[in-house]
Amino acid sequence: MTESLAGWGGRSASSARVARPGDVEALRDELKNVGDRGLITRGLGRSYGDPAQNAGGTVLDLTDWDTVVDVDSGAPSVRVQAGISLDHLLRALLPLGLWLPVVPGTRQVTVGGAIAADVHGKNHHVDGSFGNHVSELDILLASGDIVTATPAGENAELFWATVGGMGLTGVVLEATIQLKEVETSYFVVDTERTSNLAQLLKTLETGDDDYTYSVAWFDTATTGDALGRGVVMRGNTATREALDPDKRQAALEFAAPQRGRVPVELPFGLVNPFTAKAFNALWYAKSPRHRTDEIQDITQFFHPLDVVGDWNRVYGPKGFCQYQFVVPFGEEAAFTSIVETIAQSGHVSSLNVLKRFGPGNRAPLSFPMAGWTLAIDLPVRAGLDTLLNHLDQLVLAAGGRIYLAKDSRISAATFAQMYPRLDEFRATRARFDPTHTFRSDLSRRLDL
């Protein structure tokens, strides 16, 4: 069936035939009968741009391939089909006292998508990205063969090209993920307000080692002395003793409430420079100056946006553009100048997330590297392309890069400069998929 598909940002939709094969044989038939526009796997469509769409070609929807194959509570690890969502998987693991090693900003992503984008979470400075915790992949190649790939053993090159490879090496059928043990599904959280960017970076630099999870929100709308004033939120998994006695009974319950949805497609966006500035000021004002040892549930701590379902709808039919970059440590001056450029541009972002990354991994297209990462959300309006092209150049000059799962507009040339190991990825892809059976709008746009 032909469907129009877009990314989470709601921009540049394209049309493709969507196939939902029920078994491996049907999947192989799709590979055999692939047309010259190729095919790509789509998970839950949470990438902001165009990696999970394939104009004029085929898009594989494997979200029904979502079985938990095996749990090894000794290792501990879990074997799953890659179409399972992290939400579904966490619900299955928590009663066993197990937790995913990396949880990104939304649980509504598949394991396959988490691998393809090599997603990161608030614990990157301690635990690295999702791919670091995958011990084995079963990958269906363009040839129709299913191969096993591991990080250091057989097909290691294929493994690392698949991690962060945006679905372009093959279809991940099953994955084995190493897990964490937890006593509760709650977090002990410390919140601290900082009055400017320098203080914010300093706070993160000095205190992060005491916390497994750390992230900061900050104001990109205020210029001058208070530029980059922010709120640092850091925490650790709560032990049973840390909970109120009445919560201990249900310590491993999946506590992730959703309190509402944006019910309809709005005819216009609710986000404009005025409301965004007000949101920035309000968020800062509502945050405590300093609060320690607060117990928060999964939604409060990990996914404050998931409280409202379909929250992307507040941007209206024009959609929005997300921009996330990282610059290495030592480039704090460049980072500050990027923030100044944003604050002075007149384009106002309400959701600004800042994090200190730990070291990156071996994957040639993986995004995280040791340094500072910032994600902003900007409504699309005149001049945004000029601003973002300018930011690209600042990021590039600082030795940084942008995140493919968030990107929807960078040029092929700038992308290639940001990812000097792109040729290594291309060589591996050429070995396993010489005719580029796996293609997407993203791979066409960036000439991958």
Added chain:
Amino acid sequence: MINALGIPQHILLLGGTSDIALAIAETYAAQSPSLVVTLAARPGDRRDAAMQQLTAKGCTVNAVDFEALDTASHGALIAGIDGDIDLSVVAFGLLGDPEKAWTDVDVARELAEVNYVGAVTTGVALGARIRSQGHGVIVALSSVAGERPRRSNFVYGSTKAGFDAFYTGLGEALRELGGRVLVVRPGFVKSKMTDGLDPAPLATTPEAVAEAVVAAVRDGKEQIWVPGTMRVVMSGLRHVPRVIFRKLPV
């Protein structure tokens, strides 16, 4: 591909020497340093000059021989263009001598064939490309002259009325197939085409049309007037009784 901010990588200009088409290409070139432009136009000095103009702006320019009157050739010509066509601009057309256009049958036929039949044959071919690519934007340069025929240039106006109806409908047909059509209705544009004519009220420039087109593509619009106030003016003019309309200085 066209990116999330509406910037294409490869554009096709049909009527590649038109001032408006070139202004659109230049506006995109300023945002996209690696823009590829296919210039479909009659070979000659004007096309060479247009190629130079865009190459100087950093575009990679390919020329293909396009003859608007040779409507039978349009299908193969558009099908033969390499790579995805992210955005095409249908910009060819004749203004003609308005008096000869309704008294000399050859002039009338040429106007109808270039402005209407040629637009339909290229539109069908562009639609086929979009269906197979699964994406693509067509910018169709219509005119306010098609909205309400005037005594002074009704033959031209009639071709643009047909053009406008065709591309508006094509937009509906391609909507579910990944395509989008932007119908652009400029008023009087000071350009090569109107050289020597007295500008009408609310006259605009190719650069202003280009900016409006780029913004409308970014915002996913399906029809625009340039300048924007022309929409209100035409909406009024459409309802003016004929006895009064014929006395208006338009």
